[in-house]
Amino acid sequence: MLLEINDLCVNAEDKEILKGINLKINKGEIHVIMGPNGSGKTTTANAILNNPAYTKIGGNIIFDGQDITNEKTDEIARKGVFMSFQLPEEIPGVSVTNFLKYAKNKVTGEPVKIFSFKEELKKYMEELNMNPKYMERSLNVGFSGGEKKKNEILQMLVLNPKLAILDETDSGLDVDAIKTVSKGIEMFKNENNAVLIITHNTKILHSLKVDYVHVLVNGKIVKTGTQELAKEIEENGYSKYKN
């Protein structure tokens, strides 16, 4: 078992958001969470990484055999959790290269060899159809919405986590870019890691072998199924799960 969430209850500014989430993810699996706007998907991702803006009022999170419920965000990242942000932050004056070199050193605890690192970066950027000039640009500053998302996938590939949580990485992407992101996920995926995809859209799932689809409504997982469930939701919406 890679990730185990038990009865997780989370508040944001005294408002109950998550009302008892249960989720188990094994190595080698791809999970999908779908759900209406405001149902708590992003909150779930933030809770896993223990964003201090959210308060855990019940339950726990076990990652790779360790309780990470109250661990610091950077510790959790170093243990191997990664999150692709729905709204990535801009960091002026810090280049993509320098940022990733620094982060990689922090995550692996090993010195990063600059030449081979740059080669690796170039290779991934090519695969993701990114302009290699972006390596020297300030992180996310002036990037278009789609470029930011691709840059998140680039970070995932470089940091090579055990669990990658992708929060609406496909939103706002053109058809080709969605395929590129899918390709990035395929490149990343192996039997020792896992992916949790948060999405409103089944397009990104087409070329991926999805193991489970969860429906999150009003802070609770109300249904779990296979890829078929995603298709059904795409056609019929969430009305039958809301009551």
Add this chain to the structure above:
Amino acid sequence: MAKTKLEEINRNIYDIKNKDEYDFKIKKGLTKEIIEEISKQKNDPDWMREFRLKALDVYNKLELPTWGPDISELNMDEIATYVRPKTGLSNSWEDVPEDIKSTFDKLGIPEAEKKSLAGVGAQYDSEVVYHSMKEDLIKQGVVYTDMETAVREYPDLVRDHFMKCVPVNDHKFVALHGAVWSGGSFVYVPKGVKVDIPLQSYFRLNSPESGQFEHTLIIVDEGASLHFIEGCSAPKYNKVNLHAGCVELYVKDNAYLRYSTIENWSKNMLNLNTKKAIVGKNAQVDWVTGSFGSKISMLYPMSILNGEGAKTEYTGISFAGKGQNLDNGFKVVHNAENTSSLVNAKSISKNGGKCTYRSLVRINEKAKNSKSSVSCESLMLDDISISDTIPVNDIRTDEVEFSHEAKIGKISDKTIFYLMSRGLSEEDAKAMIVRGFAYPISKELPVEYAVEMNNLINLELDGAIG
């Protein structure tokens, strides 16, 4: 006492304090006799001795400034104005005494020399003790020497320019400077000579209760160009320390001068430095400034654009921590047509530190078709720190393009969370954001200075935590 010691630990790389050795230290306080004594000690020519005495008169007449940070704690009677180290002027590293050398070693001066920088003039206390210059520059007629030597060996050049750009009646501390100035650099670049490697000099204060009044005079003659770098660092002492240096830059027609400086004073220093440039026709002066340390800083480099088509750029950053009040900024006067100024000022304050950007942009009637663009940005690292902008814009003609933009920001929790989700600790995340904020300034500095600036930022941030 013990507490002060602890706070000093983080700065120990920069706060290397040598034994307070000196063979000559004059009486505290400031009288005619003292000025005469300084003048005699320095072997001043008559004109310089008279100049000093006149400046003393002006000093006694002028009042302390009534605006800006409170400097009432300053007691001139307690500041010994002249301290001479045990060595005379020396041309080779071997001749420099051991303890002075070890201090310089840690500041990287011989390194810089190895890197074939054009010349190294290092001021230890009030005298220049180490000085050298590449031979090809000498052949080209470039003069780079200490100020005392310049007074003796280039009397006409010095007399024509010394404190003409910054007159002694500018303000009280300039008058003081005129009376007691000691040490500093003199550079003359002849017409058409382009010096393609930077000249650099280090200043350092190393004696309790001593002020430093070094004078920098740079003349870049017509069509010539130069990059001059000045680095400052001082060990920490408990008594008030005053720095009232003076920098005069003459950039003649079609000439270019880039003046870069990192001032890193100990946290008890009052830094009241005066810097001015007079810029000729189609000439340009660029200022790059990093202001760290010091308790109070009042530092407003000024460009006077006298020639048609003259240009100036100012790129500066200040970093104020606990107990610091950095009142910095830039002044520019446009006196001729088609002149332009570009200002990019940044400040960082943390732990209750205060940064003020105080500026003047004056565009006179004659300065038609001139442009001025000012951008200042400040970053506050917590809720108790202060940042302020006090611009004075005095535009006397309509035929100008003028813009002023000010931004005040804080580090957002979302940004910190984003970086922490990539494995950076909270401290690392903050440091990265601050370094990124400072990057537009540090990229203008030569690489070893940029590295030093990043180290300083890290040191300053370390102090903020825990």
